[in-house]
Structures are given as C-alpha cells and as structure tokens.
Amino acid sequence: MIRSFAMNERFRVLQRQPRRISITLSYHVHEALLTRSEEEGRSMSNLCAFLLEDALREQQRTMVPGSASMANGNGVNPAARVKMRGF
Numbered sequence: 001m002i003r004s005f006a007m008n009e010r011f012r013v014l015q016r017q018p019r020r021i022s023i024t025l026s027y028h029v030h031e032a033l034l035t036r037s038e039e040e041g042r043s044m045s046n047l048c049a050f051l052l053e054d055a056l057r058e059q060q061r062t063m064v065p066g067s068a069s070m071a072n073g074n075g076v077n078p079a080a081r082v083k084m085r086g087f
Contacts, residue, residue, distance in 0.1 A: 037047040
C-alpha cells in the first residue's frame, strides 16, 4: 500500500512539471516579443510564459459570478462555471 501511495505521489508531482509547447508567430509579433524580452532582460520563453499567465489571471479576475449577463435566470454566469487553475 505504501509503495502504491509513493508511486501515485510521484506521478502527481510529475504531472505538475512545466510543459513545453510550440507556436507559430507572425514576424511582427516575434520582433515585438524579442525587443521586449531584451528590454526586460529575460528570455523570450520566460516573457511568453509570463504574458500568457498574466492574461489568464486577468481573465479569471473578470469571470466573477453574477458580473455578466445572467441570461440563464438562475443568477449564475455560465462562463463562471469554467474551472480555472491557479497561476
């Protein structure tokens, strides 16, 4: 039983490791990101991760239940039902 718990805990830790993605950017977006990363003294990857996390945090702040239209009539904003992970 203890071995199974240790294996499950290790698996959970591995699931939380940073993930890599690949995206395609326009020339102008790439140049703007490159300029900003140089100005801020951070890598392009770190800047992109920061900007994405910041955008998701901002989206989460604006998804407060009851703040948007309550078209479904039960007082809950349907968009607020989306489970957002903490960043």
